[in-house]
Amino acid sequence: MAEQVEMLRRTPLSRDRILRAAVALADEAGIESLSMRNLAKDLGVVPMALYKHVANKDELLDGMIDVVVAEIDPPAPGDWKHVVRGRILSARRALLRHPWAPLAIDTRNMATPAVLAYLDSMVGTLRAGGFSADLTHHVMHAMGSRILGFSQELFGDSRRAGRSGTTNAEPPAPLPPEVALRFPYLAEIATAASHDDASVVGQGCDDQFEFEFALDLLLDGIERLQRQGWTSAHPPR
Template structure:
């Protein structure tokens, strides 16, 4: 007797879509491919999401919902450190979402509640509304940029074979220094985050 297939739900559809986007990129996500992955026809998916645009919006909400926003009562600096570290981890898993988050902005209940929670931590700590807005923008710009560079490094070929080391003396020197000092992306992230948090401290 064939095993019973779990019922098709909106959550199951979104999670399957996320797996495709994470592994193959957002361009690889089509309703036909998603239906095939779930063992159903593409038409049956429309009972749960009206179109691909709504699907992507739901996927972004799922990504944002994974980012840790400590509740009020935690010190603002610790809260922002935890949020930034969590965002780096989550967006590193779902790097296809980076450009879309900027493109689509903060819309929808999940993203709006996320923004409100972050602002609440900063305002409770004594930031003015203007300072809180600047802090939010600066921190997200740093995290997004860092994740983009990490993703780029992962995708970069170990040896492109295009230019000899003798033609790139400064880059060769940098590479040697990074190898010698055991350059760490984790340390660079922590160092950059500390600089930003020191700069925005309202105290």
């Protein structure tokens, strides 16, 4: 074991090595234990050596999120429902391997490149499955964080930490042209629906409409299960 640690320490420092070591540290000791000093100690280098590869802790966290998102399986052959369900469950498995990741994703001010690419791919799956841009826009809102494999529980850690969402939150800026060019499906649905500039959900979205849309989807599904006599022991497939 000592020889393996020593071998790792002799491996040339790189951005990928730093990110994977940071993920391992967060997996083992929790995201609160992550610091540039602790990470440098694990890697057997001085803290300043890290800054040649990551500018600061924010960039480190963004990179760690992208490492986790890269573990999500690519789309498998099948119809849109099969593909979407499979990828969401793969995302959930990835986040269960890294319990710190949901809160890290939730606290970022902007989505990382890997998250944007994943979301763009999911939107593309829905569009290829025959969904209009308008319906896709609202489906993505209704799915919310579930599309990334986690749900923001009513009494979860992020809620206790005071991240329940406030009405005075600043809406995110629209996608810059170069980002829209890279992620065309996201750019398409961003402008597919009627806009409410004061929305806290995001520019181009009507809070009340999105809330009721998701609520009605859930209630319709719940009603269908009730009529089927659904039980958790024998859920319909």
